[in-house]
Amino acid sequence: LRDSSFNRHPIGCGPFRFVEWKSDQYIVLERFEHYWEGPPNYHRYIYRIIPDPLTQEMEFYAGTIDSYPVQPHQVERLKKDPRFQSFSGLSFGYTYIGYNMRREPFNDKRVRKALGMAIDVDKIIRYVLYGQAERITGPFVKQTDYYNKKIAPLPYDPEGALRLLQEAGWHRDKDGWLRKDGKKLQFTLITNSGNEIRKAILAIAQDAWKKLGIDVRTDVLEWSVFIKERVNKLDFDALILGWSMGIDPDLYQIFHSSQCGPYQLNFVGFKNQEADELILRIRREYDHQKQVELCHRLHEIIAEEQPYTFLYVTKWTAVLDKRIVIKDIDRNGKVVYKKITPTKSGDYTFYFNKWIKLPESPVFSKEG
8 A cells, every 4th residue: 555556646535635746845635515524614725845844934934834843943932922823742653763683783682772771862852852752661652551651761871781782792892892703793773864853863873882882884865765675675774763653552563573574564573472462462452451451561571672772752843823713603503713722632633624714813712
């Protein structure tokens, strides 16, 4: 499906009908007049593709786009701007460094753990993400009860990391490089282009690991090459990536041992019998509390095995033109305008079909 032509010409049953996709420019949707809930208020929705964050910001200020995903360094300033309404929350997903466990030295848990302990993740959150993220220790959405909050993040402990590497047989030579049986500890860390935050993490990880005596090379690849030639073909040492998750705790595709072949999503090659059994039991369990207990145990195993160095989950902030509101009809058939409010999960676009843009910013009562 990922490579299907259907992705360029989708047909669905939602409130909007696909019209046109101009690569790297825009996607055009028109409202579906016969949608079962009634047609949306907007007649047409244009999703513009603007790769450059500065251009996005300028277009937003100029009023040529109505919403803007705020960059971490802009959050405090834009949230206070009276022209806009803002929404914030914790993302459903996380960023990580994944290790190809089929290759040495990543087939040794002590090495994977040491690599994680050498990176100051709190510093990344503070200086790269301007505080707009939180530490994460495992693969479940942090806002759910499936996430095991009892598990502490790996400590930042370069000396402890070096001890673990020595325990695994890696010792510094006269030049300071780590070697085992005469072989230098060296590998390449890769990520995709077009993501400045991942590029910054690439440099931070490389520097941290070099301080231990590891010869780390880095490479930034165009997205299609990164996925098709390196990830899908399992041709990598270590990589920086992220997962966008749903609330459902099913981790079969990402962590079950049957899914670690080429073109599958367990591309790091994680294999653990107890984890496999738990993943299947979680899928079949309908008692929520029992499912939570199974998830907590699975979280423990993955945190202990460290197939990933779990880095952080980002906080998101979106700003909208204040003239965009919810248009509704009350029991008497009268038009009512309401503030846009997010759902419990933080989704402020849930009632998008009812959105409308007014000529001027409305003034609401305290009740909204």
